[in-house]
Amino acid sequence: MKRFLLIGTSALLIFGFTACKKSERSSVTGWKYNDQEWGGFEKGTHGDMEIGPGLVPIEGGTFTMGLTDQDVTFAWDNVPRRITVSSFLMDETEVSNSHYREFEYWTRRVLGDSYPQEVLSILPDTLVWREELAFNEPLVETYFRHPSYADYPVVGVNWEQANKFCAWRTDRVNEMLLVEKGVLNLNVEQKDADNFNTEAYLFGQYQGSVKKNLPDLKTGGERPVRFEDGILLPAYRLPTEAEWEYAALALQGNNLSKKDELISDRRIYPWDGNTARYKIHDRHQGEMLANFKEARGNYMGTAGKPNDNAPFPSPIRSFFPNDFGLYNMAGNVSEWTADLYRPMTSSTLRDVENQDLNPYRGNIFKQRVIDENGHVVEKDSLGKIRYQLVSDSAVANRENYQKGNVMDYRDDDNESVYYAYGESSLINDSSRVVKGGSWADRLYWLSPAARRFKNQTLGDRTIGFRCAMHRVGGSEPGGEIGGLDYGGKKSKTSRRYK
Secondary structure, eight states, rough: OOOOOOGGGGGGGOOOHSSSOOOOOOTOOOSSSSSSGTOOOOOOOOOOBOOTTTEEEEEEEEESOOOOOOOOOOOOOOOOOOEOOOOOEEEEEEEEEEHHHHHHHHHHHHHHHOHHHHHHHHHHOOOOOBTTBBBOOOHHHHHTSSSGTTBBOOOOOHHHHHHHHHHHHHHHHHHHHHHHTSSSSOOOBBBBBBBHHHHHHTSSOOOOOBBBOOTTTTTTSSSSGGGGTTOOOOEOOOHHHHHHHHHHHOOOBBOOSSSSBBOOOOOOOSSSSSSSOOOSTTTTTTTTTTTOOBTTSSSSSEETSOOOOOOOOOOOOOSSOOTTOOOOOSSSSSEEEEEEEOOSSSGTTTTTTOOBSSOOOOBBOOOEEOOOSSSSOOOTTTTTOEEOOOTTTGGOOOSSOOOSSSSTTTOOSSSTTTTTTTTTOOOTEEEEEEOOOOOSOOGGSSSTTTEEEEEOOOOOOOEOOOEEEOSOOOSTTOOOOOTTTSSSSSSSSSOOOO
């Protein structure tokens, strides 16, 4: 069954020409909105956005990002600092093998005949299961393909492949929305460049099989959907490190009052306490809260009474979700984030004052390629809109940024010589932050504050990922978060459909 989270009935159809009264007037000109006789300017609604499949709303807020326990590695790469994360959306679970195989299937069906390299570029590295002194060879052939592992987290996917999955998912979800709202007919015969791409559709470079366009109040005819109509969703993407850590801690569960900014206790892990066992006095007392390596040589406990019952990854809905309703934010598999890794966080750089709201390192500012008339040039052979790096000369006179590529911002390292991979450091501009412990890690790494990194071109049997999305509009998530109230308890009426 399809999974959706819908906030408010106004999110079902967000058409400016139906949501606003025809008599509504502009407060600055007095002209009527949504009226063809007055020029046909359409004012959209201010209702909540529709929530894409699999996502849970995360209400933003302030928290102390960084170290929550002893720094046993003495890395000092996560110095505590106060930041604010704005509201966003995040996957309830890690991306599973079946989710990723759907991506592979679509790529083979639509692009595989003409562009077989595109299929090869997204395949997980199943050889990550091999070891010189261990017999894991069966997993090389079975873990990704066998139906028994369909609902297990996909592994062996590198950072670049995870981003391709996010882009593909954005287009498939938006295409589904247009089909279900009666704008486009379902078309499974798409091939090569003639496939639905959100941006190509918005810029008129993909028509599709039109069922019924929207009324055009300017001409009296019809028009395709525009982003201003509120039907299409923003892009799925990897969460930033700050978003991931904030969502994992889920400190809203320790919020003493909705009116006061009072958090009763800090957390080391995505749950209260300093152990990984369930402490409430009920039938679950003493059970493990995550899938991790408890001790040397102990991955799952003894037969008959295993502790986490998983020598490798476990299904994506194993164990209790945290107070945001997110599963496996500690253990099971570590997860890619969007951030470029540096040992020094933005708060420890000199004279940096503006990185305490949605901090992120890794920006490469791009712009769509346009012709001399200002029109977006023809899409590429895969059906995607073309982009180029913003040139430094184009932004030289700006106050907020002066470079297109700011990944090395204030590194003070002579053009990244210090981060020369394999020479003086393992860190370079391909090093991405990995968060959360895995099935093969000890309890220390299950703290959301723990930081590690890996080259973005390499997969690992302990690393998976989940997607996030920017929340459009205000921060208030309509009174409930993924079927949970603000205190972390089950609400009386959950809107999570299963």
